[in-house]
Amino acid sequence: MAVARVDGLSFTYPGPARPALADVSLEFEAGEVVLVLGPSGSGKSTLLRALGGLVPHFHGGTFAGRVELGGADTRRHRPSELAGAIAYVFQDPEEQLVRERVDGEVAFGLENTGAPANAIRARTHAALDALGVAHLAGRRVHDLSGGELQRVCLAGALALEPTLLVLDEPTSQLDPDAAGELLDLATRQAHDHGLAVVLSEQRPANALEHADRVLFVDGGRVVCDARVEDAVAWLERHRPAYVATPEPPSGSPSPGDVVCSLRAASYAYRDVPAVDGFDLELRSGEIVALLGPNGSGKTTIAKLCAGLLEPQRGTVTRRGRATMLLQDAGRHSVRDRAEDEVALAIRGDRRRARAALESVGLGSAVERHPHDLSSGERERLALAAVLAPEPDLLVLDEPTKGADPERKQALAAFLRAQAHERATLVVTHDLGFAHAVADRRIELGAAAELVHA
Amino acid sequence: MSPGPALALLGAVVAAALLATHTASLAVIVVVLTVVAVRAARHAWVYVAGIAFSAATIFVITPFVETLGSHPIWTGPIVPVVGELDVTREELWSGAHGALRFAAVGLAFAVYALVLDHDRLLEGTRFARRFVLTVVLATRLAPTLDRDARALAEAMRARGIEVRGVRTRTRLLSPLLAGSLERALNLAEAMEARGYGRGATTRLPRASWSNADRAAVAFAAAVVALGVLWL
Numbered sequence: 001m002a003v004a005r006v007d008g009l010s011f012t013y014p015g016p017a018r019p020a021l022a023d024v025s026l027e028f029e030a031g032e033v034v035l036v037l038g039p040s041g042s043g044k045s046t047l048l049r050a051l052g053g054l055v056p057h058f059h060g061g062t063f064a065g066r067v068e069l070g071g072a073d074t075r076r077h078r079p080s081e082l083a084g085a086i087a088y089v090f091q092d093p094e095e096q097l098v099r100e101r102v103d104g105e106v107a108f109g110l111e112n113t114g115a116p117a118n119a120i121r122a123r124t125h126a127a128l129d130a131l132g133v134a135h136l137a138g139r140r141v142h143d144l145s146g147g148e149l150q151r152v153c154l155a156g157a158l159a160l161e162p163t164l165l166v167l168d169e170p171t172s173q174l175d176p177d178a179a180g181e182l183l184d185l186a187t188r189q190a191h192d193h194g195l196a197v198v199l200s201e202q203r204p205a206n207a208l209e210h211a212d213r214v215l216f217v218d219g220g221r222v223v224c225d226a227r228v229e230d231a232v233a234w235l236e237r238h239r240p241a242y243v244a245t246p247e248p249p250s251g252s253p254s255p256g257d258v259v260c261s262l263r264a265a266s267y268a269y270r271d272v273p274a275v276d277g278f279d280l281e282l283r284s285g286e287i288v289a290l291l292g293p294n295g296s297g298k299t300t301i302a303k304l305c306a307g308l309l310e311p312q313r314g315t316v317t318r319r320g321r322a323t324m325l326l327q328d329a330g331r332h333s334v335r336d337r338a339e340d341e342v343a344l345a346i347r348g349d350r351r352r353a354r355a356a357l358e359s360v361g362l363g364s365a366v367e368r369h370p371h372d373l374s375s376g377e378r379e380r381l382a383l384a385a386v387l388a389p390e391p392d393l394l395v396l397d398e399p400t401k402g403a404d405p406e407r408k409q410a411l412a413a414f415l416r417a418q419a420h421e422r423a424t425l426v427v428t429h430d431l432g433f434a435h436a437v438a439d440r441r442i443e444l445g446a447a448a449e450l451v452h453a
Numbered sequence: 454m455s456p457g458p459a460l461a462l463l464g465a466v467v468a469a470a471l472l473a474t475h476t477a478s479l480a481v482i483v484v485v486l487t488v489v490a491v492r493a494a495r496h497a498w499v500y501v502a503g504i505a506f507s508a509a510t511i512f513v514i515t516p517f518v519e520t521l522g523s524h525p526i527w528t529g530p531i532v533p534v535v536g537e538l539d540v541t542r543e544e545l546w547s548g549a550h551g552a553l554r555f556a557a558v559g560l561a562f563a564v565y566a567l568v569l570d571h572d573r574l575l576e577g578t579r580f581a582r583r584f585v586l587t588v589v590l591a592t593r594l595a596p597t598l599d600r601d602a603r604a605l606a607e608a609m610r611a612r613g614i615e616v617r618g619v620r621t622r623t624r625l626l627s628p629l630l631a632g633s634l635e636r637a638l639n640l641a642e643a644m645e646a647r648g649y650g651r652g653a654t655t656r657l658p659r660a661s662w663s664n665a666d667r668a669a670v671a672f673a674a675a676v677v678a679l680g681v682l683w684l
Contacts, residue, residue, distance in 0.1 A: 104657075107656075110655075
């Protein structure tokens with residue numbers, strides 16, 4: 001039985017002339033897990049938002065066609081009226097938190113949708129229990145890890161007992177183990193309770209194992225809609241980056257002089273140790289990937305290398321200049337023109353700024369406002385801004401977050417081509433990307449001890 | 454203590470501060486609230502520093518905009534439109550009084566933001582729930598902006614740009630505002646997707662008040678009376 005039906009849907013956001021979705025027709029059946037793949041900006045999120053009426057009600061724009069959720073036409077019902085039948089978990093858990101405590105956060109949707117008052121507490125605890133986080137019930141949401149937060153958000157969605165669960169890149173901030181566990185939990189709920197799950201992902205390998213059916217969206221159109229086995233065959237033929245096993249770099253140059261070295265470096269946040277007695281050496285010409293679960297101290301090590309933090313014990317020595325691309329760097333632009341943004345760190349040298357923009361494929365965007373660029377372009381602008389000062393050490397913290405597999409491939413190739421110019425440290429959850437880009441991989445355990453080098 | 458009675462207590466302290474006529478009484482209220490705020494959270498100094506700066510500004514400006522008293526301490530030049538600049542002992546007391554009153558109100562807000570459990574406050578609200586939720590979300594704005602500003606400054610340093618001086622810091626205001634708006638839109642979308650604004654809502658049953666809660670409300674009434682009669 002179809003829980004949702006999309007018929008001839010076309011949608012254009014206010015402003016751009018190009019439609020975000022063009023003539024999309026689909027049905028979603030109870031109990032199936034549908035994986036939505038596609039490049040950044042292809043229309044995946046728009047499709048997901050159209051299922052619950054957020055498009056067009058919340059975002060505005062030109063809407064044609066029809067979307068029905070449980071027989072209700074989304075043009076005639078606001079998203080708040082459809083909530084309960086459909087439940088969402090968005091990419092960034094921190095940006096969807098309303099309440100301060102876990103139980104209140106899970107109960108928020110139940111209260112809004114008018115669940116019987118005496119059932120709210122029981123349903124809240126049942127949802128937390130089903131996701132293995134009942135022990136977090138009274139905790140403050142801001143004290144939780146990324147993985148715990150995303151489970152709490154999923155519990156909030158499942159507590160509504162929806163017929164359609166929509167997960168928009170829910171694992172983008174999670175390490176592979178936490179991501180796998182979250183997908184396990186979501187798909188088990190689908191199969192046990194007969195709800196349809198629609199999931200978009202940029203790390204397809206794990207998600208493909210959980211999906212029954214795959215949609216590939218490109219340029220606002222669904223260009224592949226098939227059972228998972230057939231979809232994998234289609235991807236191999238048409239979009240191999242989505243299913244390819246990354247090749248390790250070949251012909252790596254022999255590493256040069258030591259650019260940065262950490263000796264027994266330790267750092268603690270408010271007496272909670274993040275890094276304890278860590279040793280690391282980075283040499284010119286090599287790319288090193290730092291891997292490990294959430295909370296293992298990867299970002300702290302990266303900041304110690306880049307000079308953003310100084311060790312509380314131990315030593316860090318650096319030769320030359322270091323720059324670092326922080327997470328969500330696309331949000332950190334401060335100037336009105338892309339060229340000025342890049343030139344800021346090089347004393348207004350426009351020639352070098354243009355060269356840096358050219359190198360990341362933004363040569364035609366010099367005059368554009370950073371906030372007018374797409375999310376992918378903003379990330380590339382941020383990369384140009386840290387490359388422009390021609391650093392001897394480049395540190396990248398989760399540079400593939402939210403990037404589609406083709407963009408990851410292109411970024412790996414770009415970093416490989418420039419590897420000889422500097423030492424590069426990449427912090428990532430993405431094992432495939434680490435495999436493709438790094439000469440050396442360092443895996444951290446839960447408490448920042450070195451597991452494998 | 455439940456957040457409702459705690460809020461009533463804070464409101465009573467604010468009322469007492471506004472009603473108090475003795476500067477020494479205000480000073481005591483300010484000291485007590487400062488101790489409570491500083492002991493509540495490590496980042497309380499952000500609030501305390503901001504309030505202290507604003508209060509100091511009030512203290513400095515008041516003697517120049519008020520004409521009060523007959524015990525001049527300093528007499529300055531005559532400025533067109535403004536008149537003769539002078540500072541009297543009475544104007545200094547008035548400035549101190551205004552500054553302490555402002556500090557008391559600001560610190561009461563800091564204690565509300567840092568100490569109270571806003572979730573429990575929302576749960577305990579019987580009416581104007583949307584208004585209370587808006588206030589609770591707005592309360593989060595200060596620490597969120599502080600976090601965003603630090604992240605932005607760190608991103609600048611990560612590119613080798615030192616964040617020093619008024620000009621560089623001013624450049625951060627526009628992206629901070631843009632970031633706040635983006636965050637607000639994302640939150641609004643997530644709330645609507647979770648049924649907010651639909652009407653006919655229910656809510657978790659409210660926990661009943663303890664004896665300490667009842668005592669706090671009675672004490673709050675007493676504090677207001679104290680402010681009217683003696684402070």
